[in-house]
Amino acid sequence: MNKRLRNALKGITAPDVERRRRAMEPFVRATFGIFSRYLYRYLGNEVECEDVLEDVYADIWENPERLRNITNEKQLLRTVYLYYMRKRLREVYRRINRNLYLSQSNLKNLIAPEISALEMVSRSELEQNLRQALSKLKARERRAIELWMEGASNRAIANELKTTVGAVKMLEYRTMLKLRKMLCYYNRED
Amino acid sequence: MREEETMSESNREIHELLVDYAGALRDGCIPAFLKSLTREEAERIASSWEFWDATEVSRILNGVGFADKAVAPNVSLFISRVDAEIASRLKKAKASPHGKRPRRFASQKRSSGGARSVTKRENRTEKSI
Numbered sequence: 001m002n003k004r005l006r007n008a009l010k011g012i013t014a015p016d017v018e019r020r021r022r023a024m025e026p027f028v029r030a031t032f033g034i035f036s037r038y039l040y041r042y043l044g045n046e047v048e049c050e051d052v053l054e055d056v057y058a059d060i061w062e063n064p065e066r067l068r069n070i071t072n073e074k075q076l077l078r079t080v081y082l083y084y085m086r087k088r089l090r091e092v093y094r095r096i097n098r099n100l101y102l103s104q105s106n107l108k109n110l111i112a113p114e115i116s117a118l119e120m121v122s123r124s125e126l127e128q129n130l131r132q133a134l135s136k137l138k139a140r141e142r143r144a145i146e147l148w149m150e151g152a153s154n155r156a157i158a159n160e161l162k163t164t165v166g167a168v169k170m171l172e173y174r175t176m177l178k179l180r181k182m183l184c185y186y187n188r189e190d
Numbered sequence: 191m192r193e194e195e196t197m198s199e200s201n202r203e204i205h206e207l208l209v210d211y212a213g214a215l216r217d218g219c220i221p222a223f224l225k226s227l228t229r230e231e232a233e234r235i236a237s238s239w240e241f242w243d244a245t246e247v248s249r250i251l252n253g254v255g256f257a258d259k260a261v262a263p264n265v266s267l268f269i270s271r272v273d274a275e276i277a278s279r280l281k282k283a284k285a286s287p288h289g290k291r292p293r294r295f296a297s298q299k300r301s302s303g304g305a306r307s308v309t310k311r312e313n314r315t316e317k318s319i
Contacts, residue, residue: 021276028269041253045218050268058275093224101232102224110211110235110245127254149255151216154209172212173205176244176251183247 001072005030009076013064020061028057034077035085042089052092056084133182141175144168201230204238212248216256 008030011023035056039049060067066083070076093107102110134142140161147157158168202210207227214223227235235241 017280021273021280024272024276025269028272029265032265032268037253040256041249042215043218044215044220044252044256048218050271054268054271054275057272058279061272061276062279093220101227101229103232103236106232106236107224109242126250130250130254145251148212148216149251151256154213166206169209170205173208173244176208176212176247177240179251180243180247183250 001070001076002030005073005076009067009070012060013068020064024057024061027060031076031080034073035080038077038081039085039089043092048092052085052088055088056080059084059088129183130179133179136182137175137178141171141178144171145175145179148172201228201234204234204241207231207235208241208244208248211245212252215248215252 004026008023008027012020012027014020014023032053035053036046036049039052040046043049043052060080066079067076070079094104134145137145144157144161147160152160154165154168154172157172158165161168161171163171210226211220211223214220
C-alpha cells in the first residue's frame, strides 16, 4: 500500500468526526479510481457509479470501524465492497425490481454477487492473464471478444466475421465459458 | 398449443440472454435488460449455472475493457459532493439528538444503570422540600 493511501486511512479511522471529515479528501483522491473501476463492473454506467460512491464514502465517514486494520489495497477493496458498496448496489437495483420476473435472490446474484477470487485480482494482473487466455483462443473467438471489448455491436461483429448475429451470440457465449474455464484456477486457489 | 409454441419461440435462449446481459452491462443499461426479461427467461436464468459462470467473465471483460471511462476527470467536484453529503448527515444528526448516536454514548447510558430515573426522583424530592 502506498504512503498516501496509508495516511488517508489513518485519518479516516480517527475517532473525531471533524478530523474524519477533513481526511475524506485525501482518502477519496487515493481511492476513487480503484473503487469506481470496480463498481463499473457491476453498473456499467459512470453516473450510477458516482451516485453509489457518494453514499459509500459518506457511510465510510459515518462508520469507519471496518477499515481500522487494513494492510493492503486488496484487503481495502474487499472490505469496502463487502461492508459498504454491496449494500448500496443492492439498494439501487431493489428499486427497479418491483415488477420484474427475476427473483430477489437471483437479482442479488446478478447485480452484487459474493466476491470471487477472480474478481479480487489486481487490474494489471487480470489484464495480463486475460491477454494470455485470449491468445490461447481460436482466431475467430479472439476476434469476436476483442471487437466486443472495443464496443462493437453484435451486428458489426457479425459483419466483420461474415456470419449472422445469432451465430455471433453463440460464439461469444461459448468463448466466455471457455475463458471462465481458463481463469478458474483463481477460484481453486481461493 | 400454437400460442404456447409462439410464446416459447419469443423467449430468448440462455446464450442470447448472456450476450444481452453483457451488452447491457457494457452500455450501462442493466435496468432495461432486467425489465425485458419474461417469466420463462427469468426461470431459465435461475436454473443455468453456465449463465452465472459466464456473467463473471462478462463483468471482468467489462472491467478491463471499459472501466477507465468511469474515472471522472474532475475528482474535486466529486469530493465536494461527498462533503455536502457528510454535512447533510451531520446536520440531520444534530437536528435529531435522539436519533442515531455514537456508540460510546449508548454504552455510557447502559453502564449508568438507570441513573436518569434516579436524578429525576432526586429532583422531585428537592421540589417537594
